[in-house]
Amino acid sequence: MPKSSSVTPGAPRWGLSAAYALAAALAVAWPVWPGLMSYDSLFAYQESRTGIETALWPPMHAYLFWLSDRLGGGPGGLLAFQAFLLFFGAAVSLNLLVRRRIWAVAGLAAFTVGFVAVPQLWGCSLVHWRDVVTASFAMGGLAAWLVAARYRAWPGLALAAASFGVAAALRYNAVFLIILVAPLMIWTPFLRPQEAARPRAATAALLALALGLAWASTQWRLPDLQPLPHPNNFAGTQEFDLIGISACADKVYLPPRVTDGWPITPRQIRMHYDPRHLQIAYEPRAGAPNIIETGAFGQVALVWPQAVREEFGCYLAHRTAVFVEQMGLARRDVFMPTYGAIDANPYGLALARPQAAAKVHAYITTRAPELWRRPFLLFLLAPVVVALLWWRKSPARLLFLALLGGAFVYPAVLFVAAPAADGRYIYPPLVVLAFSLSAGVAMLIESKTLRSAPSPAPRS
Amino acid sequence: MSLRLRLAVVGGAILAGPLFAGCSDPIWRNPATSRGAAALTPAVQEAVVARLADLKPRSTSKITVVQPLPSLPGWSQALIGQSLKGLFPNRAPCLGNLDAVRVRYLGEPEGVAIVGWGWDPQTKAAPPRVLLVDDSSLIRGAGVSGAPRPNVPKAVPGVTSAKVGWVAHAPRLVGPLDAWGVLADGKTVCQLGHIDL
Numbered sequence: 001m002p003k004s005s006s007v008t009p010g011a012p013r014w015g016l017s018a019a020y021a022l023a024a025a026l027a028v029a030w031p032v033w034p035g036l037m038s039y040d041s042l043f044a045y046q047e048s049r050t051g052i053e054t055a056l057w058p059p060m061h062a063y064l065f066w067l068s069d070r071l072g073g074g075p076g077g078l079l080a081f082q083a084f085l086l087f088f089g090a091a092v093s094l095n096l097l098v099r100r101r102i103w104a105v106a107g108l109a110a111f112t113v114g115f116v117a118v119p120q121l122w123g124c125s126l127v128h129w130r131d132v133v134t135a136s137f138a139m140g141g142l143a144a145w146l147v148a149a150r151y152r153a154w155p156g157l158a159l160a161a162a163s164f165g166v167a168a169a170l171r172y173n174a175v176f177l178i179i180l181v182a183p184l185m186i187w188t189p190f191l192r193p194q195e196a197a198r199p200r201a202a203t204a205a206l207l208a209l210a211l212g213l214a215w216a217s218t219q220w221r222l223p224d225l226q227p228l229p230h231p232n233n234f235a236g237t238q239e240f241d242l243i244g245i246s247a248c249a250d251k252v253y254l255p256p257r258v259t260d261g262w263p264i265t266p267r268q269i270r271m272h273y274d275p276r277h278l279q280i281a282y283e284p285r286a287g288a289p290n291i292i293e294t295g296a297f298g299q300v301a302l303v304w305p306q307a308v309r310e311e312f313g314c315y316l317a318h319r320t321a322v323f324v325e326q327m328g329l330a331r332r333d334v335f336m337p338t339y340g341a342i343d344a345n346p347y348g349l350a351l352a353r354p355q356a357a358a359k360v361h362a363y364i365t366t367r368a369p370e371l372w373r374r375p376f377l378l379f380l381l382a383p384v385v386v387a388l389l390w391w392r393k394s395p396a397r398l399l400f401l402a403l404l405g406g407a408f409v410y411p412a413v414l415f416v417a418a419p420a421a422d423g424r425y426i427y428p429p430l431v432v433l434a435f436s437l438s439a440g441v442a443m444l445i446e447s448k449t450l451r452s453a454p455s456p457a458p459r460s
Numbered sequence: 461m462s463l464r465l466r467l468a469v470v471g472g473a474i475l476a477g478p479l480f481a482g483c484s485d486p487i488w489r490n491p492a493t494s495r496g497a498a499a500l501t502p503a504v505q506e507a508v509v510a511r512l513a514d515l516k517p518r519s520t521s522k523i524t525v526v527q528p529l530p531s532l533p534g535w536s537q538a539l540i541g542q543s544l545k546g547l548f549p550n551r552a553p554c555l556g557n558l559d560a561v562r563v564r565y566l567g568e569p570e571g572v573a574i575v576g577w578g579w580d581p582q583t584k585a586a587p588p589r590v591l592l593v594d595d596s597s598l599i600r601g602a603g604v605s606g607a608p609r610p611n612v613p614k615a616v617p618g619v620t621s622a623k624v625g626w627v628a629h630a631p632r633l634v635g636p637l638d639a640w641g642v643l644a645d646g647k648t649v650c651q652l653g654h655i656d657l
Contacts, residue, residue, distance in 0.1 A: 250496035256524035266496030302507035
C-alpha cells in the first residue's frame with residue numbers, strides 16, 4: 001500500500017503554511033481590531049456573556065466568543081483565530097495538493113489576491129459573522145482530512161470530522177457546504193482508490209458523531225443542557241415571499257395583520273419590496289402603511305403555500321430577484337459586502353484603529369460593485385478549472401468535484417430559503433471556490449510542467 | 461477550430477454576458493406600473509377566516525374582517541353623496557371626538573366602522589345622528605349615537621349622560637373623513653372629529 005495518497009503528493013510545509021497564515025491573519029485583523037460587529041455579532045457576543053436564550057441562530061458562535069473571552073483574547077482573539085484557521089487550512093491543503101513548493105506558493109498568492117480582487121471576500125473576513133467562522137472550520141477540516149490522507153493518520157481524520165462538525169454547528173444551512181465532501185470522506189477516508197470497509201465505517205461513525213453533536217448543539221444549550229426553543233426561522237422567509245409574490249403578481253397576498261390591519265395596495269407593496277433584505281420592507285414609506293414583522297397568528301404560514309402554488313411564476317421571479325442580489329449580479333451594486341463599524345454596545349467594544357478600518361471599508365465598498373470583482377465570477381470560473389482537472393484526469397478531480405458541488409448546493413438552498421441577500425451568506429462557498437480556483441490552477445500548471453519535463457531513466 | 465479555442469470562446473461568452481450586462485430591476489418592481497387593487501386574494505381571506513378566532517383586538521384597536529360593510533341607516537340613504545354644506549347650513553359648537561376605526565370590512569362592499577362620542581351643551585344630549593364627510597364636504601357615511609361611554613361623563617365636565625358614544629359606517633378604506641353630529645333640530649351640525657384612514 002502506498003504511504004501517501006496520490007491526491008496529496010506534496011507536504012503540509014507547516015512552517016511555510018503557518019507563516020503565511022500569520023501574515024494573512026494579521027492583514028485581516030490589524031485594521032479592524034477587535035473585529036467589525038453588526039447586530040448579529042453583538043447578539044452572539046451578548047449571549048456568550050448572559051447565556052443562550054434563543055435558537056434563532058445556532059449558539060456555537062456565542063460559545064466561541066465565550067472561549068475567546070476565557071482565554072483572554074476577547075472578540076479580537078476570535079477574529080484572529082478564525083482568520084488564521086482559514087488561511088492556515090488553505091495553505092496546508094494547497095501545499096499537500098501541489099507537489100512543488102513554488103507552485104504551492106503561487107497558488108497561495110493567487111488565493112490571497114482573490115481576497116483583494118473580490119472585495120466581498122475580504123470585507124466579510126473583517127466582520128464577526130458566523131459565516132466567516134463556518135468557512136474557517138470548513139477549510140480547517142479540509143486541511144485535516146488531507147493531512148490524514150497524506151500520512152494515513154486517524155487523528156487527522158478525527159480532527160477533520162470535528163472541524164466539519166463545528167462548521168455545521170455554526171449555521172443551520174452550513175452542512176450543505178460539505179454535502180458531497182462528507183460522502184466522499186466516508187467512501188475514501190484516506191483518498192486512495194481501494195479502501196477497506198473498516199476505515200469507511202469508522203469515518204462514517206466519526207462524521208455521524210460530529211454532525212450529530214452539531215445538531216444537538218442547536219437543540220440543547222450549554223452548560224445546563226436545557227432544550228432550546230424552536231427557531232422558526234422560515235417564518236421570515238415566508239413573509240418575505242408573500243411581499244415579493246404580491247409585488248410581482250400585482251395582488252395582495254399579505255394578511256391584514258402584516259400591515260397592522262391597514263389596507264394596502266399592490267402599488268404600496270412594491271414601494272416596500274426590496275429583494276435585498278426583508279428588513280428593508282419594514283422601513284416606513286411615505287404614502288403606504290407600514291409592514292410589520294409578524295407571522296400574523298399563523299396566517300402567513302397558511303397563505304404561503306397557496307400563494308406559491310397560485311403564483312409560482314412570481315415566486316420564482318421574486319426568488320430570482322433575491323438570488324441576483326445574493327450572487328452580486330445586480331447592475332447597481334453588491335449588497336453588504338462588509339460591515340463598516342462596531343455597533344453601539346454596552347461592552348465597551350470599539351475599533352482600535354478607526355482610520356485604518358475606514359480606509360479598508362472605503363476600498364471594499366468602492367471596489368466591490370465593479371463588475372469584474374463580483375462574486376458570481378468565482379461560480380463561473382471554478383467549474384472551468386474543475387472541468388480541466390477532470391480532462392487532465394487529475395487524481396484530485398473527485399475531491400474538487402465534491403468541493404464544487406457543496407459550493408453550488410449551498411447557494412441553491414439559499415435560493416429558496418434566504419430572507420435576505422447579504423453578501424456574507426455566500427461567503428463559505430466563495431472561500432471554497434477561491435481555494436478550488438487557486439489550487440486547481442496551480443495543480444494544472446504543475447502537471448503540465450511535469451509532463452513536459454524529460455522522463456527519468458528507468459531504474460535497473 | 462481547436463478545442464482550446466472553442467473552450468475559450470464558450471468560457472468567454474459565459475463570462476461576458478453577465479459581466480457586461482448586469483441585471484436590471486424587473487419591471488414588476490416599479491410601483492408606477494401597478495394596476496392591482498387592495499382587495500385581498502381568496503388565499504388570504506381563507507387564512508383570515510381560519511384564524512379569525514386568534515385575533516384578539518384590544519379595546520381601542522381595529523380589527524379586520526372579511527365580511528361586507530353593514531348597511532347604512534335608512535334615513536341616511538338620501539344624504540349619501542350630497543354636500544354637507546348644502547343640506548346643513550347651520551353650525552353649532554359641541555363637545556366630542558372621533559376616537560378610532562373599530563372594524564375594517566374587506567367584503568363587498570368594503571368599508572370601516574368608526575367610533576367616537578359627542579355632546580350638545582345646548583340640549584344636554586348627544587347629537588342623535590352622525591355623518592361622515594370626505595375632504596370635498598360630501599357625505600360618505602352615517603351612524604347613530606346612544607352607545608354607552610361611561611368614561612366620558614367621568615372625564616368631561618358638563619357631560620351628564622353615559623350614552624354619548626356613536627358608531628358610524630362609511631364604504632371606504634382610505635382617505636380623510638370628518639365626523640359631524642346632526643343636532644336634534646335636524647338642521648344644525650357640529651364637528652366631532654377627523655381621521656385619515
